[in-house]
Amino acid sequence: MTSRQPLPSNPRHMTSTIFLIITTLASLIILFAILYFLYYLWYSLVHRSRTNPFDSNTPLVKLHRFSYKELKSATEGFSDSTSIGKGGSGTVFRGILEDGKLVAVKLLDSGSFQSEREFQNELQILGGIKSPLIVSLLGYCVEKSKRLVVYEYMPNRSLQESLFSESNLCMNWSRRFDVILDVAKALAFLHIDCDPPVIHGDVKPSNVLLDSEYRAKLSDFGLSRLKLEEEFGVDLFSQELGKSQELWKSQDLSGNLGVLTTGTETPTPIGTPMESQDEVDFAMALQASSSSKGSKSFQNIRAFGLNSVTHNLSFFNENDATSRNVKGKEVSVIENGVASYEEELSSFDNSKKLDLGAALSGDDKARNVKQWGKDWWWRQDGSGELCSKDYVMEWIGSQICPSTNPEWDLEKKCSPQKTSLDISAPLSKFEEVQETTLHEQEIEIPKKESEKEIKGKTHNKKPRKMKEWWKEEHLDELSKKSKKAKRLEHYCKKRFKIPHFDIGKRFRFKRKRNFRMQNQNVDDPDAEFSFRKGWRRKNSRSVGSDMWSGDLFSRELSSTTSMRGTLCYVAPEYGGCGYLMEKADIYSFGVLILVIVSGRRPLHVLNSPMKLEKANLISWCKQLANAGNVLELVDERLRDDYNKEQASLCINLALACLQKMPELRPDISDIVKILKGEMELPSLPFEFSPSPPSRNFSRSRRRQKSCAE
């Protein structure tokens, strides 16, 4: 008889047994995971090293991590005697490391969102670049809220100091030319040899440092961008915000610095030579010439809505009503300034802006002037004389000391005849501005100018041929690009809405607070104004922070996400949506060339009577080009001791770089060849040439086009 296996009497018992087994297993797994995590934590804490651990197979960025103590003792406790300059994001000190090496230590202003952002950018971009044309980043320090960056020390400091400091001897011509060539080569390295290409985003004299032999190196990558995609420069911060922050957190914990990767690819260090580069420029439709005030917003809105919309968004999304208001203003400017697209296309005469100023009624003018605070970058060079004045009125008058300078208001109400801004002697100090009353410096517009005005009016009615030519050349392109821009705009709005809104709010709040501070400290002769920090003690050693150099405004610019770069150096197409192209660097480089050649700041405000057109360097240069006398721009301090051929080449090259259509600006590789004499400078666009384009020219262009079709 076979004994029958007794069946489990109770199915419930079986279920509970299975449940018990599962629970036990799950608990064991959880326990094991916790133990593993604790072990991992312990291991990484114990084995944390100051330098980054690198997998030999992965080309990670190696940066030395300094301790705060080490840097403090290197800089004698960050004493004033070791301070060598102050920028928008922090103070730079000279330091001597334990091994005797001379370094420059930048102590970033703590707690600032902008500083943190620039710190990350600097480490991630500059940290991956090794080139004799770029200032080396030797290491960094992160301790609590303190952020420090250590660079190689550049004995002759910045070009800003060499060009403008009174104590410095004037830079001779060959040094100036070498600096221009060095910067061009540095940009060529960034744009062509780096993979992904790097767009510097803030090319200006204080970011060009000079070694013991006055050879230049490019520095300050706080606003730089990587061109990760085929077409668009990528805002590292906005685009890679999440990633950067993650990387930063991990860096903070373990002392490791993350590397930039392009999506899912293997991490690639910046600065890896590229075999080839297919450059596609996102040419934004701006204007055809350097004229017309309203035209800029007009084309901006019509052909490349992205910048203007994003700008409005970031500035005014806090308040719908304000937003509507501002948009209304823009429309009114269009109505007042440039009535039609036709007119816009036909406006090629700089003198028109004078006409505009004279033609507007007081209210209209005031409205126009007010708006400058919001879209001055579209006007900074194109509108010449009026630009300088209104710009200074708006930014300096109202932003810095409206209550203490009644002259600003008086000046605003001044007759349209008095359009000149004649403020003399290098105004590197705020107190000098106060001493300088604008009404004293007004000069009557010379007869010549009035004639220009009349000319400007007649120029509005340009021969049809010119307009047609321009339209033929660009209209197709513009419509394509405006579609592209719309797509981009949509993308931008979706992608960047929250950070922009947030930062805008913070910034506005900060400014209100700073404004109160300004008013309190306005009498302090040792104070200087920073848009980032409001009034602060002036660092007498720093020329880089000269408020009249245009650099001052970089504080303002870099404090908002809708504006980036430095006033007068920033390309007109760059509205700050985060898309920055190589051609924006080319524009800034153009301004830099003019500054180096002329020894003047882009907005040169003087206290002795002078011609208004000289106040705005770019506008003045364009006028000289029209008159066929570009060499008048060369620094007077050089007397005749310079190479005329080289100087003229540099100025004409600068004009080519300053073209409004980014796609018309030369590539950096061509620029280097031109400067080396290996390539001819392409013929300049008609607006810079003394003679207008001939009929044959426009016909032949059209013929070429129809042949191509």
Ligand SMILES: Nc1ncnc2c1ncn2[C@@H]1O[C@H](COP(=O)(O)OP(=O)(O)OP(=O)(O)O)[C@@H](O)[C@H]1O
């Ligand atoms: N590596 C360096 N060696 C020597 N001097 C330096 C070095 N880096 C900066 N400096 C000096 O410190 C000054 C301030 O530099 P920093 O980069 O902080 O500000 P900036 O470029 O003038 O302004 P911003 O940061 O707003 O663009 C420079 O003008 C330069 O004189």
